Amino acid sequence: MSRFIQRSHITFVHDIFMAAVSFPLALYMRVGEGIQFYDLNSIMLSSLAFMLIAAASFWYFGLYRGIWRYASLNDLSTIAKAVTAAVAILFLVLFLTTRLDWLPRSAPLIQWFLLMALLGGPRLIYRVAKDKSTARAFARQGTTRLPVLLIGAGDEAETFIRETQRSADTVFKVIGIVSLTEGRVGRNIHGVEVLATVDKLEDIVKKLEAGKNGLPRRLVLSGDALRHEDNVKWVEIADRYGMTLARLPKLGDLREGLADPLQIRPVAIEDLLGRPQARLDRDRVREMIGGKRVLVTGAGGSIGSELVRQIASYGPSSLTLVDAGEYNLYAIDMEMAEKHPDLARQSILGDVRDRKRIGQVFDHAMPELVFHAAAYKHVPLVEHNPNEGILTNTLGTRNVAEACRAAGVSTMVLISTDKAVNPANVMGASKRLAECYCQALETLPADQRGKTRFVTVRFGNVLGSTGSVVPLFRRQLEAGGPLTVTHEGITRYFMTIAEAVELVLQSAELGRHGVTDGGKIFVLDMGRPVKIVDLARQMILLSGLRPGKDVEIKVTGLRPGEKLYEELFHDSEPPVPTETDGVMLASPRVVDYAEIRQVFDALEDSATNRNTHKTLELISQLVPEFQPPEIGVKSIFSDAPAEAGSKQVGGSA
Template sequence: MSRILQRSHIAFGHDIVMAALSFPLALYLRVGEGVQFYAFDNILFSAGVFTLIAAASFWFFGLYRGIWRYASLNDLTRIAKAVSVAVAALFVILFLTTRLDWIPRSAPLIQWFLLMALLGGSRLAYRIAKDKSTARALVRQGTRRLSVLLIGAGDEAEAFIRETQRSADTPFKVIGIVALTESRVGRNMHNIDVLATVDQLEETIQKLEKSRHGVPRRLVLTGDALRHPDNAKWLEIADRYGMTFARLPKLGDLREGLADPLQIRPVAIEDLLGRPQARLDRDRVRDMIGGRRVLVTGAGGSIGSELVRQIASYGPASLTLVDAGEYNLYAIDMEMAEKYPDLPRESVLGDVRDRTRIDTVFDDVKPEIVFHAAAYKHVPLVEHNPNEGILTNTLGTRNVAEACRAANVATMVLISTDKAVNPANVMGASKRLAECYCQALETLPDDQRSITRFVTVRFGNVLGSTGSVVPLFKRQLEAGGPLTVTHEGITRYFMTIAEAVELVLQSAELGRRGVTEGGKIFVLDMGRPVKIVDLARQMILLSGLQPGKDVEIKVTGLRPGEKLYEELFHDSEPPEPTETDGVMLAAPRVVDYDLIKQVFEALETSATSRDTHATLALISQLVPEFQPPEIGVKSIFADNAKAVTGPSAEDGSDLDQAAGRSA
């Protein structure tokens, strides 16, 4: 610290001397040899006054908070402000004391340019000298820098190149840039050429291979390149040429400050989504949540806990956390206590299956907005325990929805899944039933419905959530492999946890304004589905290993209830755009409330008694796309087919068809 202070004092002393010399030098430049005819006392007085003014101005504008070695345009701007104030102040003082009778009117302007040159030039000279000494030191030490090829020719690329050229500590040397657009090809950035566009990436690497540089050691993504749809293809190209695939720190990381600002990080899986991540309209969400009582079920889970974090940041009047898992609830409660100690909150151990418990909680806290995230989501486990999946995912949703009606909750948001579309497993079917119930409540006639808006949000797999494939692959990698994939052709839609939660919040805000009128469902445009085998291969490559050589990828076969691909929309749910980019609406397939209520009562009886055969039969009748083996039970609701809203049904066993495919 004392060393820093000493250096700033030296710099301050240098600038004071320059300020003192600037006035007589400016006068000399104006009148030449005629300066000898000016009164020495006037020159001495003016120079002394200006020195005092300049000292105060320099310190006020913070000229000594920067480091000369890294002098930049910002430093030059501060110098210009400080010099301008000092020269103007001197001009005013001389006018008041001498009426400027003896001084040429152009002298202050000359002094301004002169002092700018003296202060700015010395800093520039120091920086050039240090950069040259750094380069000489690297040569003397025999330092070999890793060659880097950048993808992207924007501000981040410029900052990175500038830092690598002036720092002795960074081991990187940029040898070329590949741009995302044609407009920058042929230009250069700090003498580093923009060689081609990304469409010619492989050809560019081949040309570099034949040059004195050789094949770059790293392929580094900057800025928008991280969200480019072809970055998975770039990873394959980098692998073919033995290059490490990496990214620069995010701007948020740079703002928070890194121990090594030039640390090049491996590309994260979320960087390979091939699309921009969804963005939240924070002002509208703040208007919705701020000052209101909010309740979250499943608050300790991956989605639920992230919901709690983001909701807490918007200043709700109170926040109630409900979860059946003691440890998960404890963990998120402690996190809220540390981050938001003044936020009124209540953590409730409770199972959404328990109707009495849920009703009691709602009566006590009287929530205004409810986010229902509690669910069983692991497909094989629910497939082997179908009654438990129905009790939690389906009947638990009914319990929460009815509690919302009774408590006059303004908005309830159900978190669903793409597995609810043409479900091939119990988990997907249980969520489709939950969707149906909320849609039925949303479409009740005005004389029967409460004030509650029922909003359903459907999205795909969440990267990094408990039970998802990414944590599984990470554990398998740490164990040395193999990485297990159930089928070479299996694909999934992916999104980040932050994206999922932002979609939920944005949907809640849109839904409370009536966008989901008629039982429509929100769906995120998730781009292209990702092959799981490609994801496994990418994770191996990003770990610096070779698929098939260092780590094996093993195909194990499809699990019970697992589909090769998932869908976001049913064929009878044509997507509709919304005012929010990337958020769409699925046209509803609505079942009559009285009928679905009757079916749910039958489901409750079968699931509670663990009568799996009856439970599966009831599911297959409400969700005809789901057909478990050996289910051929005649519909027990044939007589009620006419009660279904929409077109009449000829086949009472197919309730979803009888419901009609659009509202």
């Protein structure tokens, strides 16, 4: 701190000295040798007055917050403001005291340009000299910078190149740029040439390998390159040539000082979705949530907890968190206490299976918006515990939906899954039944349905959620492998948790205006499905390792109820676009409410009594696509005792 104060004092003394001499110099530049005929006392007094005025102006405009080493156009703009103010004040004072009878009218303009040069010139010279001395220091020390190739020729690339060229701390040297478009090919950014477009990436890598700089050590993605559809190919090219793939911080982070401009970060799996993430209309969502009483079931799960975080940021009047898992509920409750201490909230332990408990919660909280995310979601566990899956996913949804009707909730949002389309497992079928119930309610006449709109949102896997493949692969990588894949051809849709929740909120906002009339279901656009074996290979590569050599990928075989691929739409559900990018509507396949109530009552009886055969039979009545197992059911499931491992954890769908 003392060093900064000392340097700022030196700079201050330099600047006011330059201000003092600028007045007589400007006068001399205007009148030349004729200055000898001017009154010396008037010149001296005017110089002294200007020095004092300039000192106040320079300090007021903050000329000493900047660092000469990083002098820029922003600093020049600040200097211009301070000089303009000082010159204007001086000549106002001289006009009021002497009417400027003795001073040429052009002198103020000359002084302005002169003082700008006297203040800005030394700063620029210092920066240039410092940059050159840094480069010479690297040369003297024989420091070798790692060659990197940038993908993307936008603002982030320019910022990174500028920082690497002027910083003594970076170990990176940008040796070329590959552009996403043709427009900048052949041009350069701070002397670094834009070599080609990305479709010629491998040719450029080969050319650089044969050149004086050698093979780039890293491919660095900037800007829109992170969302480019070909970024998965770049991983493969990097692997072939022994390079690693990395990304720059976002430009907003660079501008806000939230990240080191010279830091190159590993590419995250979510960067390889191959599509831009959807944008949320925050104003409309804030209008929906702001000042409202909101309730979230499964609030401690992956989706539920992110719902809680995002909802809290929109200013609800109160937020009720419901979960059957004590620790998960405690964790999100503590997070809300730290981040939103003034938000009225209550955290309630409760199981959505318990109709009476859910009724008590609704009577107490009186919610206006309900987000139902509580569910069992792990396919093999639900496959081996089908009655538990039905009790939670299906009948739990019925309990929440009927509580919403009774409490006059404005909108209930059901979180569903792509596994509900042509379900090959109990989990998917249980979620399809939940969809059916909400659709049936939504199609009732308004006098029977009540005030509540029932909105269903269907999407696929979310990256990083509990029990999903990405955390599994990370744990397996930390253990040294192998990474286990159930089938080489298996594919899944993916999106980030934050993106999924943003689109859920957007769908809820659309749904409350009647977009889902007739029982339509919102389906989130998840881009192209990703092969799980490719995902495993990419995670190994992004860890700096080689698939099949450093870490093995092991095929273990499909698990019970697992499909090779998932679908977002049933054949009888043609997609309908909405006004929101990333959100579509599935045409309804609606079951009559009276019929579904009758089957649900029978399901409750069979599932509660653990009559597995009857439960599976009833499921197939409403979901004909679901074919219950015909072989070995008797040996796997017992009709009488409660099934092992059944524990409601309040996770999210």
